[in-house]
Amino acid sequence: MGKILFEWDYSKYPGAKKYPHLFKPVDIGGLTIPNRIVYAATEDNLNSHDGFVTDADVAYIRNRARGVVGGICFMQGVYMDEARMGQGYVGQAACWDDKFIPGLKRLADAIHEEKAVAGFQLMDCGRVGAVEVEYGHGPSTVPQRLRIFRPMYEMSKAEIEEMVQQHIDTTRRGLEAGFDIIEISGIVGYLISNFISAYTNRRTDEYGGDIRGRMKVVVDIIKGLREVCGPDVPIGIRLCAEELLDDVRGNTPEESMETYKLSEEAGVDYISATAGWQESIVPVISRDVPQGSWLHLSKRAKEHVKIPIMMAYRLFDPKLPNDAIGKGELDIWKMCRPMIADPLMPKKVLEGREDDIRWCVACNLCLARLFRDAPMTCYINPLCAHEHDPRYTDPPKAEEEKNVMIVGAGPAGLECAYVAARRGHEVHIYDKRDVIGGTLNEASKAPYGDDELWTCIEYQKKQCEDAGVQFHLGTEVTGDLISEELPDSVVLATGPVYPTLEVPESVKPKLVNVLDVLSGDAQVGDNVIVWGNRKPGIGVALHLAKQGKKVTIVGKEKSAGFDINPSFKWRYLIYLRQNKVKAYNDSDIENIGEGELVVKTYDGYRFPLKFDTIVLTEREPNEGLKNVVQGEGIELFVIGDALVPRNLSSAVHDGYRIGTRI
Amino acid sequence: MSFDAEKEITKLWNNLHAAQADIGRTYYRWRRAALEIAGPDANPLDVGLKAAEVIGAELGKAALPRLNWLKGEETWLRSLAGGIALNWITQGAVVKVEPGENPFEMFIKWERCPWPSYAKQYGVKMEEDVLCCDKILQNILPDVNAFFNVNYKIETLKAIPRGQGVCLRRLYKDHS
Numbered sequence: 001m002g003k004i005l006f007e008w009d010y011s012k013y014p015g016a017k018k019y020p021h022l023f024k025p026v027d028i029g030g031l032t033i034p035n036r037i038v039y040a041a042t043e044d045n046l047n048s049h050d051g052f053v054t055d056a057d058v059a060y061i062r063n064r065a066r067g068v069v070g071g072i073c074f075m076q077g078v079y080m081d082e083a084r085m086g087q088g089y090v091g092q093a094a095c096w097d098d099k100f101i102p103g104l105k106r107l108a109d110a111i112h113e114e115k116a117v118a119g120f121q122l123m124d125c126g127r128v129g130a131v132e133v134e135y136g137h138g139p140s141t142v143p144q145r146l147r148i149f150r151p152m153y154e155m156s157k158a159e160i161e162e163m164v165q166q167h168i169d170t171t172r173r174g175l176e177a178g179f180d181i182i183e184i185s186g187i188v189g190y191l192i193s194n195f196i197s198a199y200t201n202r203r204t205d206e207y208g209g210d211i212r213g214r215m216k217v218v219v220d221i222i223k224g225l226r227e228v229c230g231p232d233v234p235i236g237i238r239l240c241a242e243e244l245l246d247d248v249r250g251n252t253p254e255e256s257m258e259t260y261k262l263s264e265e266a267g268v269d270y271i272s273a274t275a276g277w278q279e280s281i282v283p284v285i286s287r288d289v290p291q292g293s294w295l296h297l298s299k300r301a302k303e304h305v306k307i308p309i310m311m312a313y314r315l316f317d318p319k320l321p322n323d324a325i326g327k328g329e330l331d332i333w334k335m336c337r338p339m340i341a342d343p344l345m346p347k348k349v350l351e352g353r354e355d356d357i358r359w360c361v362a363c364n365l366c367l368a369r370l371f372r373d374a375p376m377t378c379y380i381n382p383l384c385a386h387e388h389d390p391r392y393t394d395p396p397k398a399e400e401e402k403n404v405m406i407v408g409a410g411p412a413g414l415e416c417a418y419v420a421a422r423r424g425h426e427v428h429i430y431d432k433r434d435v436i437g438g439t440l441n442e443a444s445k446a447p448y449g450d451d452e453l454w455t456c457i458e459y460q461k462k463q464c465e466d467a468g469v470q471f472h473l474g475t476e477v478t479g480d481l482i483s484e485e486l487p488d489s490v491v492l493a494t495g496p497v498y499p500t501l502e503v504p505e506s507v508k509p510k511l512v513n514v515l516d517v518l519s520g521d522a523q524v525g526d527n528v529i530v531w532g533n534r535k536p537g538i539g540v541a542l543h544l545a546k547q548g549k550k551v552t553i554v555g556k557e558k559s560a561g562f563d564i565n566p567s568f569k570w571r572y573l574i575y576l577r578q579n580k581v582k583a584y585n586d587s588d589i590e591n592i593g594e595g596e597l598v599v600k601t602y603d604g605y606r607f608p609l610k611f612d613t614i615v616l617t618e619r620e621p622n623e624g625l626k627n628v629v630q631g632e633g634i635e636l637f638v639i640g641d642a643l644v645p646r647n648l649s650s651a652v653h654d655g656y657r658i659g660t661r662i
Numbered sequence: 663m664s665f666d667a668e669k670e671i672t673k674l675w676n677n678l679h680a681a682q683a684d685i686g687r688t689y690y691r692w693r694r695a696a697l698e699i700a701g702p703d704a705n706p707l708d709v710g711l712k713a714a715e716v717i718g719a720e721l722g723k724a725a726l727p728r729l730n731w732l733k734g735e736e737t738w739l740r741s742l743a744g745g746i747a748l749n750w751i752t753q754g755a756v757v758k759v760e761p762g763e764n765p766f767e768m769f770i771k772w773e774r775c776p777w778p779s780y781a782k783q784y785g786v787k788m789e790e791d792v793l794c795c796d797k798i799l800q801n802i803l804p805d806v807n808a809f810f811n812v813n814y815k816i817e818t819l820k821a822i823p824r825g826q827g828v829c830l831r832r833l834y835k836d837h838s
Contacts, residue, residue, distance in 0.1 A: 143726060143808055144726075145726045145809065249811060605673065
């Protein structure tokens with residue numbers, strides 16, 4: 001039994017009974033951690049561009065620390081060199097000088113105030129770093145495959161030794177700031193992983209060669225850190241259990257396991273297992289990868305080392321890590337994205353409030369934003385990175401309590417409804433359907449994991465019920481109903497309209513709506529044209545292609561999936577190719593005849609395509625009811641796809657914002 | 663519904679050829695401008711070779727995301743040779759790729775190429791065309807070799823501008 005920093009008793013909580021393995025203590029080095037939950041070090045781009053910690057980051061971390069209910073909460077990885085070659089994100093925290101200690105201490109204090117264990121991560125971004133300078137540093141000058149990353153500069157032996165010393169000095173600063181655990185980041189393409197991988201380390205000196213040579217720098221760092229930390233402060237390392245870089249001659253899985261053994265021998269107290277690099281060409285953490293897919297890696301790691309193994313990577317459902325820990329295939333449940341979507345997720349699991357969790361939908365918008373120098377944003381959680389602004393996260397009661405009519409019980413309407421109701425309004429939500437969820441009822445039937453999108457509706461339903469929102473399902477809102485009810489405010493969240501194409505009368509039966517196709521209510525022939533190349537078009541195209549139909553997409557956007565975030569879009573483009581779906585982008589349908597239409601490209605070329613069915617996926621704003629509401633002089637808001645057809649994220653964020661403003 | 667396939671294909675074809683011809687014209691206009699800026703003492707061949715060096719390096723960088731070691735070195739090499747050929751095919755050349763007799767050896771054969779015609783049209787020596795092409799090809803390889811940790815080389819065996827009927831290049835693994 002090691003030192004216990006904060007006493008926690010989980011025995012009274014339902015979650016501890018349901019998931020007993022998650023809420024039992026674990027020894028890591030000289031510490032005993034009360035539970036098996038860790039918030040992983042995650043960049044958020046919230047700090048100042050010269051590396052100083054900001055109020056926004058402190059508030060962000062405080063929320064996550066509250067969420068781990070006594071577990072470990074890591075702050076983001078810090079870069080350690082004044083030259084900023086190790087800086088991979090514009091808002092990354094720095095720690096190359098003592099002047100950064102006071103800011104870092106604020107983070108450690110915030111974590112401790114929530115009775116959680118404070119984790120400090122050392123992260124030189126190496127090959128994917130140098131975001132503010134011309135050259136990145138690494139073991140060898142292997143060219144970049146992705147041009148967004150900087151050219152590489154080969155480190156001399158002296159520079160490697162200096163880098164090792166930077167790790168040691170930074171650790172000393174982290175300890176002075178009050179952190180309890182030190183972690184080395186050696187994953188996804190960052191500097192330490194560059195040394196470890198055969199792909200990026202071509203050195204022939206003592207820092208290169210076989211896996212032992214490539215691990216020398218890691219061993220040197222671990223030994224140096226141990227001298228600073230002493231025997232009691234735990235040291236861990238994040239290491240790839242599989243690099244997934246076979247296409248560029250990366251490490252074999254056996255070599256990766258060797259890195260685990262060498263790290264254990266060098267003295268680390270735990271290993272955090274990961275899979276893949278940013279340059280990997282296979283999906284690792286996106287929604288199309290089933291949850292629990294990577295648990296075999298933690299199991300393999302457990303077979304090779306005796307120290308505790310942590311793992312994140314598509315382990316959203318607490319049952320998965322709980323069972324894996326129970327079977328001895330994992331020791332600690334680590335996560336970042338689920339706690340970006342809901343900072344209190346593990347706390348709610350403990351308290352038996354799983355229906356109150358806003359689940360991550362694994363869209364990777366958070367990553368896409370970080371890579372584009374933008375602050376952290378969550379697709380599904382409008383409060384993310386606003387934690388320092390209480391007026392936004394906990395909006396004050398409305399000065400005047402209003403009777404609010406929300407038209408449409410889709411994600412935009414539901415989000416708006418509970419936020420407005422919490423602020424004291426009397427909220428009535430109407431939908432002509434008998435069920436809530438709007439077009440997400442159909443959209444969540446698209447393949448490659450879109451069923452996970454439905455968790456958003458389940459969360460919103462619970463919030464609406466708790467906030468006292470009154471549902472009027474199966475009720476179509478008309479001008480007469482509005483005139484009769486005369487609410488103080490109307491929010492139109494009706495979803496989009498789907499314009500049809502001009503076709504001869506005989507062709508009309510061959511035009512079907514995307515929603516009818518996804519719900520299975522439409523007859524669809526074998527040869528299908530999907531009109532529209534945004535996400536709804538791609539989703540339905542893949543849905544039909546998987547049924548063995550020949551599908552062609554024609555759309556006006558310059559590229560298919562224009563509205564999908566770049567960190568996920570590439571997956572869809574691959575799936576379109578794999579399912580033999582041809583997409584004609586930047587194109588229009590010029591003319592439609594019996595079973596054949598003419599496509600006109602942006603530069604004027606025309607060619608014919610045959611079809612049995614045309615699926616309409618193009619959307620337009622819904623202007624219906626707007627004039628009626630304005631004519632009655634009622635306060636009006638239009639949100640979600642009714643305002644501008646976009647995606648689930650925009651619907652949720654629109655709904656939240658307007659909910660705070662009514 | 664009216665659709666004249668022949669008309670559409672002809673339009674496409676003409677525009678493709680016009681775009682291809684413009685690549686050649688643009689290069690030689692740029693070369694003239696570069697020589698005027700460089701002044702009368704500049705050696706035209708040096709200017710051409712410098713441009714070829716930059717073009718080759720850029721093509722090498724562009725090749726990296728398209729190459730994949732997963733199916734082994736032979737497949738990888740075919741894909742590299744095919745990618746090189748494609749750069750000229752899109753400019754209007756007819757290029758074929760064939761495996762050599764030795765392992766890890768490919769031959770890339772240009773049966774028709776518009777570049778000697780452009781050179782002639784702009785009064786540039788045929789040998790400059792050969793040397794610049796060769797320079798481009800040589801400079802594709804450094805980034806590819808560094809990225810995949812291999813050592814491939816390319817050599818020119820025959821050249822259309824030298825009156826040898828085809829351009830023939832040997833892409834091979836250097837075992838030295």
